[in-house]
Amino acid sequence: MADPILKIENLTRVFKVGSESVHALKGISFDVFKGEFVSIMGTSGSGKSTLLNILGCLDRPTSGEYYIDNIAIKDLSKNESSIIRNRKIGFVFQSYNLLSRTNALENVELPLLYNNTVSSKERKERAIEALKQVGLENRMDHMPNQLSGGQQQRVAIARALVNDPVIVLADEATGNLDTRTSYEIMSLFQKLHSEGKTIAFVTHEPDIANFTSRTIMLRDGRIIKDEAVQTKSAQEALSNLPVESDDIPEEKRTDN
Amino acid sequence: MNFYNLLKIAYNALIRNKTRALLTMLGIIIGIAAVITMVSLGQSSTISINDQISSMGTNMIMVMRNNQRSGGVSIGSANVRSLTESDVDAIREKAQYIDLISPVVTASGQLINGSNNWPSSIQGGNEEFFEIRKYELESGTFFTSEDVRASAKVCVIGQTIVENLFPGGENPIGKTIRFNKIPLKIIGILASKGQNQMGQDQDDVVIAPYTTVQKRILAINYIHMINLSAQSEDVAEDAADEITEILRIQHKIKQGEDDDFRVRTQQEMLETMSSITGFLTILLAAIASISMLVGGIGIMNIMYVTVTERTKEIGLRMSIGAQNRDILLQFLTESTILSLIGGIIGIIMGIGLSYGITYFLNWPFVVSVNAVLISFAVCAAIGIFFGWYPAKKAAALDPITALRYE
Numbered sequence: 001m002a003d004p005i006l007k008i009e010n011l012t013r014v015f016k017v018g019s020e021s022v023h024a025l026k027g028i029s030f031d032v033f034k035g036e037f038v039s040i041m042g043t044s045g046s047g048k049s050t051l052l053n054i055l056g057c058l059d060r061p062t063s064g065e066y067y068i069d070n071i072a073i074k075d076l077s078k079n080e081s082s083i084i085r086n087r088k089i090g091f092v093f094q095s096y097n098l099l100s101r102t103n104a105l106e107n108v109e110l111p112l113l114y115n116n117t118v119s120s121k122e123r124k125e126r127a128i129e130a131l132k133q134v135g136l137e138n139r140m141d142h143m144p145n146q147l148s149g150g151q152q153q154r155v156a157i158a159r160a161l162v163n164d165p166v167i168v169l170a171d172e173a174t175g176n177l178d179t180r181t182s183y184e185i186m187s188l189f190q191k192l193h194s195e196g197k198t199i200a201f202v203t204h205e206p207d208i209a210n211f212t213s214r215t216i217m218l219r220d221g222r223i224i225k226d227e228a229v230q231t232k233s234a235q236e237a238l239s240n241l242p243v244e245s246d247d248i249p250e251e252k253r254t255d256n
Numbered sequence: 257m258n259f260y261n262l263l264k265i266a267y268n269a270l271i272r273n274k275t276r277a278l279l280t281m282l283g284i285i286i287g288i289a290a291v292i293t294m295v296s297l298g299q300s301s302t303i304s305i306n307d308q309i310s311s312m313g314t315n316m317i318m319v320m321r322n323n324q325r326s327g328g329v330s331i332g333s334a335n336v337r338s339l340t341e342s343d344v345d346a347i348r349e350k351a352q353y354i355d356l357i358s359p360v361v362t363a364s365g366q367l368i369n370g371s372n373n374w375p376s377s378i379q380g381g382n383e384e385f386f387e388i389r390k391y392e393l394e395s396g397t398f399f400t401s402e403d404v405r406a407s408a409k410v411c412v413i414g415q416t417i418v419e420n421l422f423p424g425g426e427n428p429i430g431k432t433i434r435f436n437k438i439p440l441k442i443i444g445i446l447a448s449k450g451q452n453q454m455g456q457d458q459d460d461v462v463i464a465p466y467t468t469v470q471k472r473i474l475a476i477n478y479i480h481m482i483n484l485s486a487q488s489e490d491v492a493e494d495a496a497d498e499i500t501e502i503l504r505i506q507h508k509i510k511q512g513e514d515d516d517f518r519v520r521t522q523q524e525m526l527e528t529m530s531s532i533t534g535f536l537t538i539l540l541a542a543i544a545s546i547s548m549l550v551g552g553i554g555i556m557n558i559m560y561v562t563v564t565e566r567t568k569e570i571g572l573r574m575s576i577g578a579q580n581r582d583i584l585l586q587f588l589t590e591s592t593i594l595s596l597i598g599g600i601i602g603i604i605m606g607i608g609l610s611y612g613i614t615y616f617l618n619w620p621f622v623v624s625v626n627a628v629l630i631s632f633a634v635c636a637a638i639g640i641f642f643g644w645y646p647a648k649k650a651a652a653l654d655p656i657t658a659l660r661y662e
């Protein structure tokens with residue numbers, strides 16, 4: 001079997017708050033292989049975001065090993081982890097985090113601006129390509145406040161794809177969206193998965209996790225369940241949604 | 257990160273908030289405009305004053321009586337009135353570097369032509385006086401050495417005198433006017449010289465043979481001043497030394513005693529004036545620099561607020577791979593671009609302003625290239641210096657905390 005994209009062993013993370021220490025992760029181990037679509041589940045405060053931040057090299061574990069694409073993250077300097085984030089990871093956040101007054105295309109180009117090896121011509125081509133992948137080729141010069149919430153999240157997903165990462169990390173990426181739009185976003189993730197992308201998707205909603213192919217369940221900083229799931233099709237779920245929901249606004253508009 | 261990307265990032269960030277960028281620049285704009293204007297005006301006035309002094313002849317030398325003789329008791333000789341015609345003769349005889357020389361006697365009084373009155377002063381010189389002082393004729397003639405020898409009752413007058421004594425427009429040449437009751441025949445009219453730097457009217461002048469002023473008007477036997485011209489500007493200082501030497505012997509002044517006369521070259525007057533205007537220029541520039549400093553602090557202030565406001569943006573940039581150095585450079589570049597653009601606008605405004613002011617004051621318009629270059633460098637320095645602290649703060653943010661910031 002090929003080497004895993006992500007490999008973590010006995011990961012812990014302790015936060016010091018004053019004299020107290022909060023054990024957010026208490027020894028977590030699992031591998032993620034290329035082409036997997038993993039959901040990380042758990043109630044609020046179970047350590048999902050803490051785990052994802054470590055996986056995304058934004059944070060360091062207190063102890064334990066972490067390899068991404070066979071690179072030991074423990075040994076990396078701050079700048080080297082920045083480069084890992086830039087080249088190997090795509091982040092999708094709950095609140096989109098697009099730059100305001102900056103159009104969709106330029107938002108998507110942003111990660112490549114921090115990559116010297118990409119020329120400005122290639123940067124634009126790749127950003128356009130990423131926007132096509134999320135179905136927004138007609139919205140390239142729209143500002144975030146001219147886009148619906150679902151469209152903004154699509155721009156954010158395009159931004160996560162533009163550097164062709166080994167893994168896309170999403171933290172409650174559907175948390176700000178209504179059911180229909182959530183399903184649309186999940187359908188997009190399923191499409192990306194079918195195209196070969198490796199995705200780790202944090203959510204606390206079981207019906208969202210059902211669209212993935214494997215679920216890791218956390219409770220109090222420990223894994224209580226790690227199993228394959230019967231993947232449901234988001235496209236199907238969309239068509240099964242009650243008709244009346246077509247009458248309510250399709251997506252919440254969020255000004256950001 | 258490559259420089260072009262850095263510029264693009266900083267430029268995009270500034271464009272996203274044009275109004276704030278403009279407000280940030282305002283302090284710098286005003287500061288630089290003030291500095292450029294002050295320095296340019298200082299230079300204009302210096303040039304203007306220098307022109308004025310040079311127009312009197314750069315090789316002119318003046319010898320005056322020294323009224324502040326120290327020691328109280330004048331030693332030995334009869335030279336209580338320290339300058340006489342024999343001094344003039346001695347210089348003429350012994351000096352090598354002197355071209356022209358004229359005794360000068362002045363008197364003030366009332367000029368009368370029929371019912372027209374004009375308070376003025378009369379200058380007495382010899383036939384070389386006109387050339388030493390660079391006077392030119394509009395009509396008529398200068399007086400001659402013959403007139404000087406004979407204490408002839410003739411005079412040459414300036415335009416202001418013509419206007420005030422001959423308001424009817426008749427030709428003054430050949431007419432006789434009275435100065436303190438002494439009748440003087442007008443033989444020449446001077447070309448206009450206009451006002452000098454201190455606002456004095458240089459056309460308010462009557463020139464007569466010094467012997468006429470000395471004997472007929474004042475009834476004295478000494479002279480007030482000696483005007484000379486050195487053979488060239490280069491030897492003016494040598495000429496001044498030479499004159500001092502000759503007069504010390506002439507006045508029997510012993511070694512170690514102070515002179516009872518003063519010798520002034522135009523060069524010295526130029527230097528005195530330049531040192532005054534130079535000092536004023538520096539003073540004004542210093543005051544203006546303070547506003548530049550205030551402008552810099554303004555940049556720091558707004559950049560500091562900006563960093564807090566854009567915490568989430570900084571967190572995002574870090575999460576997609578910006579290194580701490582990239583964030584630092586972005587904010588430094590933003591503040592530097594702001595202060596440089598502010599500086600350029602300030603320089604243009606400063607040049608415009610000095611053009612306007614010199615135009616109205618009728619001074620020569622000069623732009624100090626040094627001031628422009630220095631301001632530009634100072635702008636860049638201000639941008640970096642005052643941008644550093646906020647940029648450092650931005651770069652030190654923790655990406656997770658920054659992303660969570662609301």
Ligand SMILES: Nc1ncnc2c1ncn2[C@@H]1O[C@H](COP(=O)(O)OP(=O)(O)O)[C@@H](O)[C@H]1O
Nearest residue numbers: 015017022024043044045046047048049050051
């Ligand atoms: N920066 C921090 N400082 C202190 N405690 C923290 C910090 N971040 C997270 N925690 C704690 O760690 C635990 C897990 O948090 P988190 O990973 O955000 O949970 P989830 O994303 O599953 O809701 C919580 O108890 C939380 O209070």
Ligand SMILES: [Mg+2]
Nearest residue numbers: 048049050171
């Ligand atoms: Mg969370």
